[in-house]
Amino acid sequence: MNIILLGPPGAGKGTQAHILVEERGMTQLSTGDMLREAKDSGTEMGKVVADVMARGELVTDEIVIGLIREKINGENGGGFIFDGFPRTLAQADALAELLAETGQTLDAVVEMRVDDEALVQRITARSTCGNCGAVYNDITKPWPEDGKCANCGSTEVKRRADDNEESLKQRLMEYYKKTSPLLGYYYAKGDLETIDGLGEIDEVKARIASALDG
Numbered sequence: 001m002n003i004i005l006l007g008p009p010g011a012g013k014g015t016q017a018h019i020l021v022e023e024r025g026m027t028q029l030s031t032g033d034m035l036r037e038a039k040d041s042g043t044e045m046g047k048v049v050a051d052v053m054a055r056g057e058l059v060t061d062e063i064v065i066g067l068i069r070e071k072i073n074g075e076n077g078g079g080f081i082f083d084g085f086p087r088t089l090a091q092a093d094a095l096a097e098l099l100a101e102t103g104q105t106l107d108a109v110v111e112m113r114v115d116d117e118a119l120v121q122r123i124t125a126r127s128t129c130g131n132c133g134a135v136y137n138d139i140t141k142p143w144p145e146d147g148k149c150a151n152c153g154s155t156e157v158k159r160r161a162d163d164n165e166e167s168l169k170q171r172l173m174e175y176y177k178k179t180s181p182l183l184g185y186y187y188a189k190g191d192l193e194t195i196d197g198l199g200e201i202d203e204v205k206a207r208i209a210s211a212l213d214g
């Protein structure tokens, strides 16, 4: 089963993708993670995209489609979770072509709906474990008092360079201008399932499960 998790920054796509990987053996393809890796490892492409990402703008379609093209033929375990891709109509068309070329299908698009105020609160309070990627929130799920990640014991707290109010405003604008048209696109294709992304992680997980399993 190949699925897309669609929603604005802070909707919880990464958190829920991690759960689907753990519990269903699916394979997460996050273009944001791939771009951050390229940036951290100092590749030419990483240098090109670093400023664009820090400003909260979208990287070119060509670059992100190239990243997905490299992965889509690979091992997909229990199916791919596209997380943060596609973000434009051109990317959605490219994904449809890549899937068709490799004899695969898109089985569901799950829209995670969260109101804007909650997004700002989530993102400006967000940190992750630098080792295992577990997500924390200063208010709702603070780091354990001993400073060790509850999942893996690492003490490496990471905050994203673009998780500040200024970049977030831009990221939200990009979402509404360029990504939200995908909701109509996938609705018209009959693939769209909308769930409420507010609430406890387990509640959201259950809503996703019922969207996927019917």
Ligand code: AMP
Pocket (backbone or CB within 6 Å): 009, 031, 032, 033, 035, 052, 053, 054, 056, 057, 058, 059, 060, 061, 064, 083, 084, 085, 086, 087, 088, 091, 162, 171
């Ligand atoms: P994310 O981790 O999904 O929030 O992505 C972080 C940043 O990476 C975004 O704000 C964009 O600058 C860039 N990015 C990630 N995925 C895409 C994509 N599919 N298209 C364009 N830019 C992307």
